[in-house]
Amino acid sequence: MKYLNETSHMVGLSKATRNLQNAIQKVAPLEAAVLLYGESGTGKELAARMIHDLSNRRTSPFISVNCGALPRELLNTELFGHEKGSFTGAIYQHQGYFEQADGGTLLLDEITEMPLSFQVYLLRALETGTFRRVGGHQEIKTNPRVIATTNIDPWQAVERGKLRPDLFFRLAEFPLYLAPLRDRDEDAILLAHYFLESFNETYEENKRFTNDALQFISNNSWPGNVRELRHAIHHAFILANDEIDERKFHRGQWQSTPSYQDKLVYSLVGLSIEDIEKNLIPATLDHFKGDKKQTAQCLGISLKTLYNRLNLISEIDGKEDLNKVVNFSTKNSNAFLARESD
Missing domain, CATH: 1.10.8.60 (Helicase, Ruva Protein; domain 3)
Known part of the structure; x- marks a missing residue:
């Protein structure tokens, strides 16, 4: 797909692009919330803009917000606005992005970068269609169509605690995947x-x-x-x-070279799953300085499973074939390719 031009057309004849175009044309006239996910650079904001331009809201504002670029302490006032005098420096009333996008489209770019603690406020605004400015007492009605994007798998984001499940289901009424080039x-x-x-x-x-x-x-x-x-x-x-x-x-x-992931996969060829686990789990635990909760979250397993795997590793015969020990240290940029020798 391409970057958006004045006519909102996409460039591409691949099956993935044609399927995406078709899906956008079907969902654009509706009011369904859309979650666009795919790698960085695949054109998620372009797709969001195309949805807006093909919708009945095309003559109303299109407001794009990068959730990862908003300072935590300013999230509330940036999204919902503030009243004059509500805090030091608030010398005038400020309309937040939700209010600015009323009747139009609000793009929440990189939604998984929004702090989990703030996602509940976003969910409430989406569910009720109302919000309060910082320092205000009046419930303000708003009606933006919300489109969210993320460059990570949204289902994994939920599992890893980066996205609230209830917010995910509210945003993903119509999920759309953008394939890499x-x-x-x-x-x-x-x-x-x-x-x-x-x-x-x-x-x-x-x-x-x-x-x-x-x-x-x-x-x-x-x-x-x-x-x-x-x-x-x-x-x-x-x-x-x-x-x-x-x-x-x-x-x-x-230059066309194998990706980091490709090199890592090739470096593990010849090892059993057991060998990989025996090195990866302790290395991850060491990276998080013994914090088992963070380790389990990073590995995508439950805390109970982590304890079971650690117990199993400790029971295995300690004599390792050093040619099969993979160095997962991140201190060396080439560590993912390194194997220790005799």
Whole structure:
């Protein structure tokens, strides 16, 4: 998918993109809350904007809020506003984002970055359609359509305590997954041409890709997704004269290499699940300085399961084959590839 242009169209012919377009066109005219999830750079805000532009609220405000960028102490006043004199420095009445988005669309970007303790207030506002400004006593009615985004699996976010289950179900009336660019190979070239045409128009140029540049774009995995692809093409566009060839791409940054996850998986090939657990669990416990609750949460298991696994590990014969001990330390940037030798 592409970055939004004036007509709110998406670039892409892959099945994933066509399915997304179709789903957006169906849900946009409705009032259902939408939860967009996918990796960073896949175009979640673009999809949210498209939903707004195709809805009956298109002539009303579209307000985007980055939940991770709001300071904890200002969450209440930023989202719900405050009354004049409600605290030191409140020299005028302030309308929060909920009030500004009344009748329009409110995008809560990276909702899982919002503190759990504040999510209950958000849930109440969504359930009742009312809120109070900080320092106020009057219940104010508001009617924004809420769209939320997250770059992590929302179901895992609930399991790990980053998202309240009740808030999740309220926001995910219509969940939509945005696939990474590496799973939409046929879209990369279309996007590249779209971005090139945009830059040519902006800078009044007529540059073009060479075949080797298109091959490079097609072969690259683009872990940063559409955002990374656009920045790479902009960089190459600036360096090129008439033709953009492969050499214009900054290979140190945009070279197709296995991802961190791929390297980690390859480093574990040949080990049994038991071997991995015997190293991963104690290493995670050590990382959290013996805090078993945090360790269990990080590993995605219950506290009871953690105790059972630790007891099992302690009962296993202590003689390890050192060639099978994986170093999970985060102190060494290459630790996930390292195996200790004899």
